[in-house]
Amino acid sequence: MTEVAVVIPTKxxxxxxxxxxxxxxxxFAEHHIDGEIVVADNSTDRTPETAKRLGALVVVLDEHGYGNAYRFGFAQASGGCIVMGDGDNTYDFMDIPGLLEPLKRRVRHGLTLIDTDLKNKHLNRGVVT
Known part of the structure; x- marks a missing residue:
């Protein structure tokens, strides 16, 4: 399991x-983060080819829709925490370390994140948006 998965729905x-x-x-490189990038795709252009070429895990959606893209991407992600972001370059992904730090602090102090089952429409990993 990786430390963090960034899930990006694309169309x-x-x-x-x-x-x-x-x-x-x-x-990931500058902050020594063990991470993965999951692109949940429903495109008719070359988005999936570009994402694969750059090393992202690309999953093709069974169902259309923004919410379904996140749901499907979450199910494919192996990160201990999930960061959500869109593929239109409107999110500042440079903020990822700052988003993760409070979670790491909690774990260092003996606290744990609450885990539930994704099949019951609850998240089973820490999610940061």
Missing amino acids: NEEASIGICIEKIQRV
């Missing part, structure tokens, strides 16, 4: 998905 984000993935990879 025709060919122009910006590469920028997002490269920013996330830079954050």
Whole structure:
């Protein structure tokens, strides 16, 4: 299991998905974060090819819709925590370390995150948006 998974729902984000993935990879490298990038895709352009070429795990949706994309992406992610972000380059992925730090502090002090079952429409990992 990786430390964090960044789940990105996409639909025709060919122009910006590469920028997002490269920013996330830079954050992972600079902050020594063991992470993965999951792209939940429903595109008709070259978004999935670009994402795969840059090392993201690309999953094709069974059902359309923004919420379904996140739900499907969460199910495929292996990160201990999940960070959500869109593929249109509107999220500041450079904030990932700051989002994770309070969670790490809680664990260092002996606190744990509450886990529940995703099948019951609850998250089974810490989610940061």
